[in-house]
Amino acid sequence: MxxxxxxxxxxxxxxxxxxxxxxxxxxxxxxxxxxxxxxxxxxxxxxxxxxxxxxxxxxxxxxxxxxxxxxxxxxxxxxxxxxxxxxxxxxxxxxxxVGRPDALDPLQAAFVAHDGYQCGYCTPGQICSAKAVLEEIAAGVPSHVTRDLEAPIATTAEEIRERMSGNICRCGAYANILAAISEVAEGAR
Incomplete structure (x- = not known):
């Protein structure tokens, strides 16, 4: 059988x-x-x-x-x-x-302005992730650190760090990456 x-x-x-x-x-x-x-x-x-x-x-x-x-x-x-x-x-x-050398996306320009890279290996993933992070926040998608689910989500350093935590920079350019993303978020407001 x-x-x-x-x-x-x-x-x-x-x-x-x-x-x-x-x-x-x-x-x-x-x-x-x-x-x-x-x-x-x-x-x-x-x-x-x-x-x-x-x-x-x-x-x-x-x-x-x-x-x-x-x-x-x-x-x-x-x-x-x-x-x-x-x-x-x-x-x-x-x-x-995302952008072209002659027409950089605002995030790409901010990464350049803030030295948000060193070796550059992680930079493409960092920029793609950062674009999605800013869109998530604008759409009201909460993260683990979002304090008030009823209010609009503020683009704070804490929110950005939490959401970008899956992107590793072995060179340690995190402060510059945060500054670049924060600048673009501030300009979007």
Whole structure:
């Protein structure tokens, strides 16, 4: 008598033993992209290896450093922890979509003005995360340090530090990063 498990169809690769592949369509930095990819490819590897957008960095590859942070549908995501096939139809913004050398985003300009970087390895993830942080605060999304859930959330140093805590800077430019984000938040008010 066959077990119940033998009757459940399993996803398998091609007849030759190749891993399963799927067609994926994304909007990346405002441009449509489609391709057939291995289901095991992370969003970070798709962006860097397949598409050539190398601004997002592979730091720890475990979701602990934030160097790979991108914005997906307005929310920050550690691209190293997310399979690309999970983002079918999503809008992805990488650091390449934030600004250009001749037209810096206000956060990029503030990072330059405040020396919010040293080696620069974490900077793309820091800037993408900071953009999402400011949008979260403006939308009234509370954090663990938000004191009053009834009142508008103030863009305080405490709020920024808490929300940016998933982005590590091994050079220790935290005070400058905080100053850059605070300047942009103040200008947005």
């Amino acid at each position: 066959p077990s119940d498990f033998e009757t459940i169809p399993r996803e398998t690769g091609a007849a030759d033993g190749a891993p399963p592949r799927s067609e994926v369509s994304l909007t990346i930095n405002g441009r449509d992209w489609s391709g057939v990819i291995d289901n095991r490819v992370t969003l970070l590897d798709l962006l860097r290896e397949e598409i050539g957008l190398t601004g997002s960095k592979k730091g720890c590859d475990h979701g602990q450093c934030g160097a790979c942070t991108v914005i997906v549908n307005g929310r920050r995501v550690n691209a190293c922890l997310s399979f690309a096939v999970m983002h079918q139809g999503d809008a992805v913004t990488t650091i390449e979509g």
